Amino acid sequence: KKLGFAIVGLGKFATEQIMPNFKDCQQARLTALVSGSPAKAKKLAAEYGIAEQNIYSYENFDSIKDNPDVDVVYIILPNGLHAEYTVRAAQAGKHVLCEKPMATTVADCEKMIAACKKAGRQLMIAYRAQYEPFNLNAIARIRKGELGKVRAITADHGRPVKPAEEKADVWRVDKKLAGGGSLMDIGIYSLNACRYLLGEEPVEVTALESSDKSDPRFKEVEDNIHFTLRFPSGVLATCTSSYSYESVKRGRVFGDKAWLDLDPLSDYYEHTLKVGSSKGETEPKIQEGNQFAAELDHMAECARTNTTPRTPGEEGLRDVRLILAIYEAARTGKAVTV
Ligand code: NAD
Secondary structure, three states: OOEEEEEEOOOHHHHHHHHHHHHHOOOEEEEEEEOOOHHHHHHHHHHHOOOHHHEEOOOOHHHHHHOOOOOEEEEOOOHHHHHHHHHHHHHOOOEEEEOOOOOOOHHHHHHHHHHHHHHOOOEEEOOHHHHOHHHHHHHHHHHHOOOOOEEEEEEEEEOOOOOOOOHHHOHHHOHHHHOOOHHHHHHHHHHHHHHHHHOOOOOEEEEEEEOOOOOHHHOOOOOEEEEEEEOOOOOEEEEEEEOOOOOEEEEEEEEOOOEEEEOOOOOOOOOOEEEEEOOEEEOOOOOOOOHHHHHHHHHHHHHHHOOOOOOEHHHHHHHHHHHHHHHHHHHHOOOEEO
16 A cells, blocks of 8 residues: 655645656655645645645644544755654654755754654655665765775756746745755755765865855855865865856766766756766666655655665754855865864
């Protein structure tokens, strides 16, 4: 039997990417919606065959505890609201899948982990790239030693943020709801990728920020932030994150025998992986897979078997700690030990 999922927040990502991809799930199905707009929820419920009694508002959301059709609550709200709804979902006895970044403060992340632990429910952070075949293939090649000894990583994630044209970008330039700028939103893909590609945790970070404060988009949140991570093995990772350069989402791992490129690394539907050296380059054949369905199925399986997901709350907390250390390094101009 497939486990039932409730989606909280029917915005751009939920409606355009997540809801349509339940069709490819083996273990997960969409059974409830939580929205501030009854008209939008009703229309989507009709489209997805969801019973009207399974539509909730933010006010009556807590009564979801009495709904046996819902096993997992998936939080797809602006970052600053993740903690409140994760805690409420856990208190309602539901497992929680929460979008990245997990939250905007370490204290909120810890509250979320504690609430799920207390309720005896699983908490997973929706790091979709960690369920995506090209990224999993890259991890396997690196672990097998195909690149030799890894010496460095570079990763770049950015896109122009457009709050004047795009509704989903309005909260992204609001510090209270977003927690920060490009780094919280997309630089996090570079940060998370450095960690999973290497399988190590950074011990030190440095950073520089450059934001045009006369641009109304960057009054509260940062635009460009470049950061360096030092890993215990000696690997240095150098990352750029931006809300103003044309869309890029790539990473390169440099080994002493070969390099590996993922470009894009974190797309929704298209990826490329190349391995090369002075002897030439190859593009191994890898089958694109539905990372959204894989992620939803993993959450369902962990909920059903009550096992810790591959990307638990602790994984989200690590990135939030590092993001805040990167902000501190940029602010003080000093390296920060983590
Ligand atoms: P969005 O603005 O389109 O969606 C957010 C939804 O929350 C909207 O439906 C909005 O009405 C609702 N909402 C409820 N209370 C709100 C409030 N007080 N202020 C503003 N909106 C409120 O944004 P989105 O792009 O769908 O992002 C939502 C979340 O999903 C974010 O955490 C984002 O980081 C994450 N996301 C993840 C990916 C990914 O690839 N994993 C991609 C995009 C977004």
